[in-house]
Amino acid sequence: MYELKIISQFGAAHQLRDFGGKCENLHGHNWRIEVYVTGDQLDEVGLLIDFGVLKKNTQKVLEALDHQFLNELEYFKDINPSSENIARYIYEGLKRHWNNRGVQISKVTAWESDTACATYWGP
Numbered sequence: 001m002y003e004l005k006i007i008s009q010f011g012a013a014h015q016l017r018d019f020g021g022k023c024e025n026l027h028g029h030n031w032r033i034e035v036y037v038t039g040d041q042l043d044e045v046g047l048l049i050d051f052g053v054l055k056k057n058t059q060k061v062l063e064a065l066d067h068q069f070l071n072e073l074e075y076f077k078d079i080n081p082s083s084e085n086i087a088r089y090i091y092e093g094l095k096r097h098w099n100n101r102g103v104q105i106s107k108v109t110a111w112e113s114d115t116a117c118a119t120y121w122g123p
């Protein structure tokens with residue numbers, strides 16, 4: 001198997017409801033996003049997938065989050081915009097328009113600081 005990863009980022013504000021700590025207050029992060037894909041077949045050039053294609057797809061999903069107050073987005077109306085749920089949002093957003101059968105989006109990691117991240121992979 002081959003595994004590829006691209007790294008992107010976005011900046012946004014959020015507040016965690018019912019958290020009972022200082023993250024209940026409005027604040028922001030520059031999230032660093034890692035997207036992993038896997039597959040076992042290379043093309044005739046020797047690539048699993050063009051990194052540029054993966055970056056472009058990721059960028060499209062992140063555009064909806066960048067410079068937003070995440071709590072106001074429809075997806076986060078009832079669930080907290082935690083790094084866990086942000087990773088899931090991006091994973092699902094990528095999967096929705098993914099049509100490369102030989103390459104699977106395997107997981108998404110959202111770093112909210114240099115030392116803390118959450119990863120989601122789905123069914």
Ligand SMILES: [Zn+2]
Binds near residue numbers: 023027028112
């Ligand atoms: Zn936060």
